[in-house]
Amino acid sequence: MIVDVFGIEAFLPGSQIDVKPIRDYDIFVGKTMEFKVVKINQEFKNVVVSHKALIEAELEQQKKEIISKLERGQVLKGVVKNITTYGVFIDLGGVDGLIHITDLSWGRVSHPEEVVKLDQELDVVILDFDDERKRIALGLKQLQPHPWDALDSELKVGDKVNGRVVVMADYGAFVEIAPGVEGLIHVSEMSWSQHLRSAQDFMKVGDEVEAVILTLDRDERKMSLGIKQLKKDPWEDIEVRYPMGSKHTAKVRNFTNFGVFVEIEEGVDGLIHISDLSWTKKVKHPSEFTQLGAEIEVVVLEIDKDNRRLSLGHKQLEDNPWEGLEAIFTPGSIQEGTIVEMQDKGAVISLDHGMEGFATPKHLVKQDGSMPKVGDTLDFKVIEFNKDNKRIFLSHSRIFEDEAKAEKNEARKARRQNSRREEQPVLNTPIEKTTLGDLQELAALKEKLAGK
Structure with a gap:
């Protein structure tokens, strides 16, 4: 100015x-x-x-006089001088005091402007002060009775209450059922599902919710609430709704090395063991068979009510093909197959009827000495068909090795037969000569005797 x-x-x-x-x-x-x-x-x-x-010098003297008369718990009149995000400054008549935002109301306050306004005259209580720094901590809510003391004495565990969500955290939500009275709904009490989820998936600040009182401690002024209790526990009659042998559609939730965790409905989970995914395919990891979020048909194999877990199967939806394929994949039979995977120990080979076989490296060698690669289609000879262990062992090299062996055996047999034919006249010649000689000698002797 x-x-x-x-x-x-x-x-x-x-x-x-x-x-x-x-x-x-x-x-x-x-x-x-x-x-x-x-x-x-x-x-x-x-x-x-x-x-x-x-006026500062005069105010400084006034401050000393005011501070010298201050007592904790004393109630004074003041005027709102300034409002900040963390609290309100109050003019006590020449000296300032601060009401922290947490001391404005027993309820949750996002900003002090929700409670007070500039130049407003208030009654405040002195909570603490510092003679040296001349800092005075004031309170406004302390002039009101604590809301927990006014809480309905008939309220008990199991009762239903309505409230407003005032604070959200990953682990849960704080719900105000009365000004200054809050209860915590832990995320585990928001759904019967056991999947790890954030509380923000279920509600947000400002939502009006209904909940059930789970615990109530008036001395500690603590309360825990739940909303899943408003719905029936899906495991109460699990045997009736999901009996053993029943078929259902489930959603893939998670993978492990040993199987697939699926959810049939909210709160009803099950495990498909990796060995129960397919009759014919060797599944090394469930991600090879299905994907997260996908739907999969299952059969209930076992119910574990205590641990709230179902044992499920997928391959059981079909008959065991190994029972009827023994006559097709007989040892020694020739089958056409395509190499689908190469490993250090051999190759996985896709066969007819959705079957897979295995051949070690020495049984993969071609007739020209080269090795096949993934995608090659060759003829394979069945070496072993084991339906108990669900294994088919194959060999490509055995085909031409056995043919060569057969040809070799035929050649050896032919040589033996020819050898016998050549030896047979040599053995009969002396017999023939002796026989003729004897006849001539007998004839000459006969003539000599006849001449006499």
């Missing part, structure tokens, strides 16, 4: 008008006041004055 001092224009900073913040400067226009000259600049012909400097 500009101040006229004996015809000289002096400058009055807004912060030097009074000890408290000034919001309306117009009320000072035309007003005659005393000022203290705090600065003169002859070169720029500039004069700075202050009214605050005159």
